Amino acid sequence: MSQNPKTKISRCKEILLGLAFPVAVLLGWESLSRISVEYAYAFVPLSSIGDSFIELLTGGELVVHLAASLTTAIKGFAIGCASGFGIGFLMAFLRPLDLLLNPLLQALRQIPNLALIPLIGLWFGNTEFSKMLIVSLAVFEVMALNAYEGLHQADARLLEVARALKLSRWQTFRRIMVPAAMPSVSIGIQHAVAFAWLSTVGAELLFTVGPGISGVMERAQTGARMDLVIVCLVFIAGLGYAMQKLCRKASDRLLRWRNAAY
Template sequence: MTARVSWPDRLRGLAIPAALLLLWQWAAHHSTAYAYAFVPFEQVWRGAVQALESGGLLPNLGASLARTCAGLLIGSVLGLALGGVLAMSTLADKLAGTLFHALRQVPLLAWAPLIGLWFGNSEPARLLVISLAALYPVTLNTFEGLHQAESRHLELASLYQLTAWQQFWRVRLPAALPHVFTGLMHALTFAWISAVGAEMLFSAGPGIGSMMLTAETNQQMEIVLICVITISAMGTLMNHALTLAARRLLRWHR
């Protein structure tokens, strides 16, 4: 059974965030030099109500979530396929493995000028950034997972004269599923972060990142903070949901 965290331990975990929030509120009311940066909580609350009532927050959040899901789907499907091919084919690993590992060392921000040159300030440019962010962790974890099948299981499969395709579906893939879900969880985090970053780099169209840029230009720091809080909350919820799904689907693997 999983050990339960006691209430005193949970309260200790809230001590530092509470102290930082109090320090922020103090700076908002007592520091005239940084009044622009430290927005009081009451102003943030009014900004949140206004953003919800005006219909500005939810459409931008929906656009970012849709963009994240699309990029995550593209990157994950390609990552599963690429990781599977590299793991199952020695020739493919020799031909493409070195290139893949070299390309994944390049930060996504370094690709931004080329992507902007190829696709302009467009939706395909944003989707490409998100897809690349999801591609790398899924490919790596799929590759590693397919190599985790125990040798005794593979020997037993050979004894029963299973074909390579049957060994893949019945032995290698079940053994790889925990690694695949780990890759998907990492891919979800990277895709969500990259979606916001791509919206700030290629700012045409709706999205939380675009909303933050507009608010910063208009010196609406309360809107910027609302966007930051929304990004953090949605990322946490999506990761928690995927973790619960993985636990249910992989219950048989324990």
Template sequence: MTEKNTHFGTVSAVLRRWRGLLLPLVLIGVWQYTSGLSATHAYAFVPLQEVGHTLVLLIESGELWINFYGSLERTGVGLLLGIVVGIGLGLLMYYSRVVLLLVNPLYNAIRQVPLLGLTPLIGLWLGNGDEAKVFIIALAAFYPMVLNTYEGLRNVDNRFREVGHIYHFTRWQQFRLVLWPAALPGIVTGLLLAIPFAWITCIGSELLFNAGAGLGNLMMTAEASARMDIILICALVVTLLGVAMNYAVMRLGNYVLRWRGAAL
């Protein structure tokens, strides 16, 4: 009886671990079934074997790698700039009343405007090259990092602050040993928000600024030639990249915040 219970417990644990794949597998099955209903359905829902064949051709020709690295480099640079500047401004807003009064109204007003709605204006300023694309991506990462840094510091529990006062910490020690560790969960949350925003704006900017290598550019070319298989491959690659970066940040956050005893 014990062995039977152990077996069922093991199976149950495996099912719980992989249950997140259930819905994607169902959707893949529905997609493949729908693609075989008619020629019209096969155009809208490209058969998986055709997608696989096209993927092999794109890899062998190097076209996928060139556009993959173009988007990844662009997103990485923009994300890094947005994170650094966003955290810096969040710190300034917290520590300087003057900066808060001057910047906060403008920040809250501008972040209400959809980023891709600013694309024509940014294009007039910076052209349609990498500078404009990286700027839009950085702006997408900048917004959540400013907000989460500032709110993370502002909402630190007063009991933690009192500990610093009891030990007569200097301002730097108060920040390094009390405020920054307590604000880190909010900052990590900002990072998790910045990653999908960065990828959305990367692909959007590449679609609108159709110059240079990038997955968005490849999708535009595929749309012009009615290549649904290539569009699907690009969308899947972006999804996998976003998931991988999100997973890496979660692992890093769990390591840095291991003192909390709870996973993100």
């Protein structure tokens, strides 16, 4: 079905408006880089950034370090998601466990995840496990609370019908509570993806063991290679954005049944 011409024009305007600010920033950046040597150090010419981008890609170093960072993020995300959803589920069904853990999780929610790095560093040292633990904890807190809150969003009328039909606890959970919890869990997963990536980058800056994109950035900063620092930041932002978009698309696809139902 073809789009209305007015809709196409409106869409083009939105795209152009979205590009206007980034283009203005790039033009301003390039202009500042040409003022003097001091400015050129802080605002590296775009041509130098492009050369560094090609240098990292062709050298193979960037791929190795990005793969290591993604591996840490994915493993931490998987562990945090599984354990967080499990604890959230148990808290929703076991009142004593809810009373025991909910205040602790709410308190931990107020602590920036990276603030735990000194404590974890003292306990486990400068290890890959420490990085993984930071990422897992960031994801765990989000998933546990979102799963818990989602499971409590089941319609009371549907639960009453389930009791009238004498459905088992498993049937009630699978047919009523899980569908009701899916929107909250979906939002939790989207947040968890962002937190996993942010925590990975932050943990790598402080736990320097092993490869990782943050290590490349730190060495570039030590060597006064501002161009490499910017290339790393672009990759970090680009990967984070891509993961968020993929997660949101997957979430929308999984929740199509809910949109159709309502």
